[in-house]
Every structure is written in C-alpha cells, then in structure tokens.
Amino acid sequence: MRIALFCFVLAVLNLKAELPVGSFRWVGTPEETNRISKAVESGAQQMSRLVRMIARNRLTESTRPFQVITFTRNGEQMTAVRDDDNPIVTPLNGKPVEWTRKDGKTFRVSQIAAATAITQIFTDDEDNSRQNIFSLSPDGQSLTLTVTLQSSSFTVPINYSLTYKRIEKK
Numbered sequence: 001m002r003i004a005l006f007c008f009v010l011a012v013l014n015l016k017a018e019l020p021v022g023s024f025r026w027v028g029t030p031e032e033t034n035r036i037s038k039a040v041e042s043g044a045q046q047m048s049r050l051v052r053m054i055a056r057n058r059l060t061e062s063t064r065p066f067q068v069i070t071f072t073r074n075g076e077q078m079t080a081v082r083d084d085d086n087p088i089v090t091p092l093n094g095k096p097v098e099w100t101r102k103d104g105k106t107f108r109v110s111q112i113a114a115a116t117a118i119t120q121i122f123t124d125d126e127d128n129s130r131q132n133i134f135s136l137s138p139d140g141q142s143l144t145l146t147v148t149l150q151s152s153s154f155t156v157p158i159n160y161s162l163t164y165k166r167i168e169k170k
Contacts, residue, residue, distance in 0.1 A: 019078075019113050020136040023070040024143045024164035032162055036063050039149075039160040046154050055153070062130070062149070065162050069143075071118065071134075078111045078118065088120070096121075127152045141166045 040063055044056040066082040073079075073092075080088040085102045088109055096110040099122075107122045116136040123129045133146040143164040150157045 019071070019073060020116065020118060020134050020143050021071050021073050023068060023167040025068050025167050026065045027163050027165050028065060029163070032065075032160075035160045036065070036162075039063060039158045042156075043149065043151075043154060043158045046156070059149075059158070063147070063158075063160070068167070069134075069145075069164065073113075078113060080111065080118075080120065096123075 040056060040059040043059045044052050047055040066085075068083055070081045071078060076092050077089060078092050082088075086100060088099050088111070090097050090099075090109055090111040092111060092113045094110045094112040096108040098106060099109045100106045105124070107124050110121045112119045116138075118134045120132040120134075121129065122132075128151045129149070131148040131150075135144045135146070137143070143166070145162040145164065146159070147161065148157050148159050
C-alpha cells in the first residue's frame with residue numbers, strides 16, 4: 001500500500017515537473033511550411049467559389065505560426081504568450097476564460113495540462129474552434145504543436161503540426 005502511494009505521489013510530481021514550461025522558437029522547415037499551405041488550401045477548397053478567396057485569406061492569417069511561445073506556470077494557472085500577443089491566462093483544469101487577441105477578436109480559451117503536454121482550445125461566436133496540443137519531447141528541448149481547426153463551414157477538420165525548439169536562457 002505504501003509503495004503504491006509513493007508511486008502515485010512520484011507520478012504526480014513528475015507530471016508537474018515535465019510540463020512544457022519555458023520559451024520555444026519555431027524552427028520552420030520547408031516541409032512544415034508546405035503542410036500549412038496544403039492545410040489552408042484544403043480548407044479553402046471546402047468553401048463555395050464565392051467565399052473561397054476570403055476563406056483562404058482568413059485561414060492563411062489564422063495558421064501563421066507563432067515565432068516564439070512562452071509558457072509559465074503559477075500554481076494551478078498557466079500563462080501562454082505567443083509572440084507579442086496578449087497573454088493567455090487560464091486555470092489548468094480546463095475551465096474556459098474569455099481572452100481577447102491583440103487585434104480585438106474575443107475567444108473562449110481553456111488550457112489543460114497532462115504529463116508532458118498542454119492542450120489549448122479556442123472557440124468563438126461563429127462556431128469555429130482551434131485546438132493546439134503542445135507536446136514536449138523526452139529530452140525537453142523540442143515542442144511539437146499539433147493544430148486542429150474546425151468550423152461548421154468545413155466538411156473535415158484542418159490539421160497540421162509545427163516544431164519548436166527550446167530557447168536557452170542567457
């Protein structure tokens with residue numbers, strides 16, 4: 001019984017220690033850039049010809065990779081800062097909060113932490129959602145961002161992934 005409790009406590013401590021806290025820079029390979037372009041085109045092709053160009057422009061803007069993302073943790077709250085956008089501060093339990101992007105667009109955002117990953121879910125009033133899953137590599141030096149975009153305008157979700165590398169403290 002004591003061994004099981006000890007293992008449980010170690011697991012909980014380990015979960016907290018391995019969250020992707022720190023700053024990470026996008027390493028943007030040509031393959032990743034190509035996957036984003038294909039994802040944008042896939043989404044645009046799901047739209048009628050009348051709105052396809054507008055949809056393509058909006059998707060291009062919403063799929064632009066953040067150059068730097070920084071995660072900090074304060075107790076049971078997680079803060080994410082993407083480039084120079086407004087900080088996203090939420091509880092780690094998935095409870096959504098209202099967040100306004102620097103351009104004035106408002107979303108409901110939740111962040112859930114589990115083991116070596118953070119999942120962010122953004123929803124807006126237009127029935128659109130974005131799920132970001134940030135997964136930390138075993139060595140803690142790389143972060144993979146897996147993105148899923150969903151909309152009532154899409155017949156299938158749009159998916160792509162990006163790779164980030166930890167920025168060393170100077």
